[in-house]
Amino acid sequence: MSSKELKNLMQRREVLMGLAAGTIVPMVSGCADNAALGRSQLMLVSDxxxxxxxxxAWRESLQxxxxxxxxxxQRRLNRVGQRVVEASGQTDKDWEFVVFDSDTINAWVLPNGKVGFYKGILDIMESDDQxxxxxGHEVGHVAGRHxxxxxxxxxxxxVGVQLITSALGSSEQTVGYTDDIGAALGMGVTLGIILPYSRQHEYEADRLGVDYMVRGNYNPRQAIDFWQNMSELHQGGRLEFMSTHPSDDNRIAxxxxxxxxxxxx
Known part of the structure; x- marks a missing residue:
């Protein structure tokens, strides 16, 4: 291998490692400041x-x-939902709160302000504060534009994976290994960029949610009680490193x- 070829290969490896670690981002114009979070965000997808x-997604969920x-x-969920939304200042959306008839312990929100709670999670909640x-957490996701x-x-x-995989595929040293490299790089990006940001979003939504509770005259200490109860229900969960959600202990702390x-x- 010539010195030039070695230099090119080392450069490609540096790019590969940087992308997988999340330190290289495609040079695009798409950052926006978010006052609720106090930071800028990459925004390539339009509202x-x-x-x-x-x-x-909401129509499909209702079906x-x-x-x-x-x-x-439904009255209980609407009462709390409207109060939290007012406290958050996110009143420009057409909010809708629906209870689904399932024992599933979960809740979710869509960017358009449609919120789904399952009967199962409401049944384990001891108060309106919980x-x-x-x-508040779900409204926080909307305010955070997560x-x-x-x-x-x-x-x-x-885009980064496709570009780097294509560049590596043109090297004689990677002939026959392009698919494997692309798969490995995809995993690197997932663990280095996507999942950690998801955990960051969860922490941000927790913080915003607690703030909204206080503004809405709910007891924020009940947030700790709720997550401690949830921690007792979690058995055999995945490691935080491989999860989009923080561990219960880290979240509570x-x-x-x-x-x-x-x-x-």
């Missing part, structure tokens, strides 16, 4: 695109899931630190 996808017909559950814990940022990261990562810093406790 219009997300709105269309969200509307479609696929069975909506709970018990009005007491509903506000999860509702769906748009995550989608943008995936677009950027995919971060929440305590935020509440202490804010003077909530």
């Amino acid at each position: 219009g695109q997300l709105a269309q996808l969200s509307d479609q 696929r899931e069975r909506v709970l017909r018990d009005p007491s559950y 509903i506000a814990t999860v509702m 769906s748009a940022e995550r989608a943008s990261q995936q677009v950027a990562a995919q 971060a929440m305590r630190a935020h509440m202490t810093a804010r003077g909530y406790v």
Whole structure:
């Protein structure tokens, strides 16, 4: 191998390692400041695109899931949801709160303000304060524009993978290994960029959610109680490193630190 070929190969390896570690981002113009988070975000996906996808996903969810017909559950969720949204200032969206008839312990939100809670998670909540814990978290995801940022990261990562894999494929030293390198690089990007950002989003949504609880006159200490109860329910969960969500212990510790810093406790 000539010195020039060796230099080129080393440069390609540096790019590969940098992309996998999340230190190289495609040079695109798409950053926006988010006042709620106090940081800038990569934004390659338009609000219009997300709105269309969200509307479609919501219609499909209402068709696929069975909506709970018990009005007491729906009234309770609406009462807390409206109060948390008012406290968050995110009143420009057409918010809708629906309880699905399932024992699943989960809740989720779409960027267009459509919120789904399952009966299972409401049944383990001891108070409206605990509903506000999860509702605040979901509204925090919307305020943080986390769906748009995550989608943008995936677009950027995919473009980077394709570009670097193509460049490596042109090297004689990688002939016959392009598919393997592309798969490995894809895993590197997933672990180095996508999942850590998802965990960051979860921490940010927790912090915003606690702030919204306080503004809405809910007890923020109930957020700790709720997540401690959830921790007892989690058995045999995946390692945090391979998960989009923080471990319960780390989440509770971060929440305590935020509440202490804010003077909530």
